[in-house]
Amino acid sequence: MDIQAILTLTIQAVVMSFVALMVFDFMDSLWVVPLPPIGWKPSVIEQPTVSATASQPTPRAIAFEKISDPWTLEPQSPHHSVLTPAVIIPFPRLRLLPPAFL
Numbered sequence: 001m002d003i004q005a006i007l008t009l010t011i012q013a014v015v016m017s018f019v020a021l022m023v024f025d026f027m028d029s030l031w032v033v034p035l036p037p038i039g040w041k042p043s044v045i046e047q048p049t050v051s052a053t054a055s056q057p058t059p060r061a062i063a064f065e066k067i068s069d070p071w072t073l074e075p076q077s078p079h080h081s082v083l084t085p086a087v088i089i090p091f092p093r094l095r096l097l098p099p100a101f102l
Helices: 001-028
Strands: none
Touching: none
8 A cells, every 4th residue: 555545544434534524413412401500490380379358459541642533644854854965876788799790
């Protein structure tokens, strides 16, 4: 075996082992269950107990600000407008080739 064949086999082995590592890492990450951090403790949400003698809180009505319909809004003034400058984009002209003679 000459040095070229050994070098080719070595490169193939390195590349195929890298591909195999990537495939196994991908397959392993498909079934990973994320674990909580070490210091994490589940919190228990306690439901408040309601006694029959406790006074019920009165429901408050939430007051929303009345806004006008945006589709029927008028501009601030008829003379108030934003002037936008015209932008002229020069397009290159197509130069036709002379007719081809056979």
